[in-house]
Amino acid sequence: MRESSPSAPEIVETEGQPRLNRRQAAKVRTRQKVLDAARALFAERGYDAATIRDIAKGAGMSTGAVFANFQDKAELFEAVFAEEMEGLLADIRGAATEGRVLDRLANGLTAGYHRSLDHLPLMQAMVARSWFQPEDADQRSRAFVRPLVEAVAEALQAGVREGELRQDVDVALVARMIWDVFISNYRFAAYDNWGIEELTPHIRKQLDLILSSQLARQ
Amino acid sequence: MRESSPSAPEIVETEGQPRLNRRQAAKVRTRQKVLDAARALFAERGYDAATIRDIAKGAGMSTGAVFANFQDKAELFEAVFAEEMEGLLADIRGAATEGRVLDRLANGLTAGYHRSLDHLPLMQAMVARSWFQPEDADQRSRAFVRPLVEAVAEALQAGVREGELRQDVDVALVARMIWDVFISNYRFAAYDNWGIEELTPHIRKQLDLILSSQLARQ
Numbered sequence: 001m002r003e004s005s006p007s008a009p010e011i012v013e014t015e016g017q018p019r020l021n022r023r024q025a026a027k028v029r030t031r032q033k034v035l036d037a038a039r040a041l042f043a044e045r046g047y048d049a050a051t052i053r054d055i056a057k058g059a060g061m062s063t064g065a066v067f068a069n070f071q072d073k074a075e076l077f078e079a080v081f082a083e084e085m086e087g088l089l090a091d092i093r094g095a096a097t098e099g100r101v102l103d104r105l106a107n108g109l110t111a112g113y114h115r116s117l118d119h120l121p122l123m124q125a126m127v128a129r130s131w132f133q134p135e136d137a138d139q140r141s142r143a144f145v146r147p148l149v150e151a152v153a154e155a156l157q158a159g160v161r162e163g164e165l166r167q168d169v170d171v172a173l174v175a176r177m178i179w180d181v182f183i184s185n186y187r188f189a190a191y192d193n194w195g196i197e198e199l200t201p202h203i204r205k206q207l208d209l210i211l212s213s214q215l216a217r218q
Numbered sequence: 219m220r221e222s223s224p225s226a227p228e229i230v231e232t233e234g235q236p237r238l239n240r241r242q243a244a245k246v247r248t249r250q251k252v253l254d255a256a257r258a259l260f261a262e263r264g265y266d267a268a269t270i271r272d273i274a275k276g277a278g279m280s281t282g283a284v285f286a287n288f289q290d291k292a293e294l295f296e297a298v299f300a301e302e303m304e305g306l307l308a309d310i311r312g313a314a315t316e317g318r319v320l321d322r323l324a325n326g327l328t329a330g331y332h333r334s335l336d337h338l339p340l341m342q343a344m345v346a347r348s349w350f351q352p353e354d355a356d357q358r359s360r361a362f363v364r365p366l367v368e369a370v371a372e373a374l375q376a377g378v379r380e381g382e383l384r385q386d387v388d389v390a391l392v393a394r395m396i397w398d399v400f401i402s403n404y405r406f407a408a409y410d411n412w413g414i415e416e417l418t419p420h421i422r423k424q425l426d427l428i429l430s431s432q433l434a435r436q
Contacts, residue, residue: 046350048266124349131346131405132264132339138409170423177424180402181395187349191356205388206395213431 031069033059035083038076043122047077047129074137081126084116085144091115093151101159102211105152106204109182113199117189124190127183149179169214181206249287251277253301256294261340265295265347292355299344302334303362309333311369319377320429323370324422327400331417335407342408345401367397387432399424 020028037058041050052073056063070076096108116123130141153175159165185203188194194202238246255276259268270291274281288294314326334341348359371393377383403420406412412420 046266048264121350128346128349131342131349131408135409142409170427173423174427177399177427181398184398184402190349191353191360202391205391209388209392209395209428209431213427 027069030061030065034061034066034069034076035079039080039119039122042077042080042125043119046125047073052076077129078137078140080122081129081141082144084122084126085148088112088115089148089151092148096151096155101155101164102204102207104155104158105178105207106200108151108155109178109203109207110196110200112182113185113189113196113203116186117196117199120186120189123186127186145179149175152178163216165211165214166216174210174214177210178207181210245287248279248283252279252284252287252294253297257298257337257340260295260298260343261337264343265291270294292352295347296355296358298340299347299359300362302340302344303366306330306333307366307369310366314369314373319373319382320422320425322373322376323396323425323429324418326369326373327396327421327425328414328418330400331403331407331414331421334404335414335417338404338407341404345404363397367393370396381434383429383432384434392428392432395428396425399428 034055038050038055041055041058044050050073052063052066055073055076056066059066066076070079091111091114092108095111096104098104099107130138133141153171156165156169156171156175160167160169160171182203185194185199185206188202189199252273256268256273259273259276262268268291270281270284273291273294274284277284284294288297309329309332310326313329314322316322317325348356351359371389374383374387374389374393378385378387378389400421403412403417403424406420407417410416
């Protein structure tokens with residue numbers, strides 16, 4: 001998910017900041033180590049049962065070192081969540097480039113499954129938390145999900161522009177439904193051992209069902 | 219949700235057991251008191267943060283009295299979950315009786331929202347837990363959800379039988395999608411303050427979108 005530039009891997013996480021001195025670079029590495037330990041523990045235990053103490057232990061640090069980087073568990077979870085959603089967005093966008101609307105969306109969302117199936121428990125912990133979190137945490141996490149729903153909406157809008165979909169498609173409604181269905185399918189992966197072989201035709205059938213009434217009459 | 223028979227309210231929960239002596243009746247009341255306290259605490263804190271200790275406190279009992287009725291927190295949660303799903307099923311079925319498929323489903327699912335909006339945090343806690351629970355707990359909770367998805371499937375099958383829907387509708391796929399969408403909408407209630415006025419037209423639009431390609435050509 002981290003797009004690593006091979007020549008300078010240690011400055012990857014700094015979002016365009018040009019150069020880091022040794023101390024700054026160490027800080028970035030520490031932060032990433034904490035994030036990685038947090039990802040692993042949230043995936044193992046879910047949000048509530050994960051403790052800062054055990055995250056610190058997983059990162060080989062003191063809790064003080066964790067708190068030097070993150071105010072509390074909620075902020076740490078949010079950073080992991082943001083990282084995950086950014087990666088998912090990049091993968092979905094990257095794969096949703098060719099063909100008709102249905103193909104673009106099916107390929108994009110399948111790429112999303114591809115990326116997250118190897119850390120499915122983290123996805124589960126994230127969806128679980130999205131259902132039971134304080135209002136302000138929801139507002140923030142929603143800001144990270146919005147671009148993903150918008151990516152679906154853009155694919156639909158392109159379909160409208162190109163005359164493949166009807167002019168009166170309720171893009172917001174359809175995009176949100178597709179997103180909800182996409183997320184719901186992770187349950188089959190989690191509890192029915194569905195792999196990419198099952199998820200791929202399934203999301204395609206669902207997209208077909210949702211979109212077929214929205215196709216422009218040819 | 220409990221369908222109370224006014225003459226003998228204390229034996230309502232016993233599922234058709236004919237008569238209770240005084241001691242048995244007291245046991246049933248105790249069990250229900252624990253369940254009600256558990257419902258309240260799960261709704262307030264979610265599954266993980268709720269403790270048997272505080273559930274017992276809420277019921278005005280010792281933890282020993284709680285453990286005399288339920289083996290552990292997971293079993294207690296499951297009993298609350300089962301009670302909720304049974305009530306939801308009764309309400310959905312009760313309202314999904316008249317009109318065309320779309321009307322039946324829209325009325326049924328709207329009745330479901332009606333019933334659960336006044337204890338929305340409990341629904342949220344339940345959905346959250348459904349995403350992050352042990353495999354065996356999932357298997358059991360799924361058994362309580364299955365009749366609900368089947369109720370949706372039956373409405374679809376009736377539509378096929380009566381010639382309203384196409385003969386080749388993938389009933390299992392469509393029913394599951396409708397269920398997933400129905401559940402996903404609770405998020406709008408939880409975090410966007412949607413009430414029944416917003417949810418009713420929304421689920422109808424979604425049903426329309428899902429079903430319109432499945433209508434038999436008239």
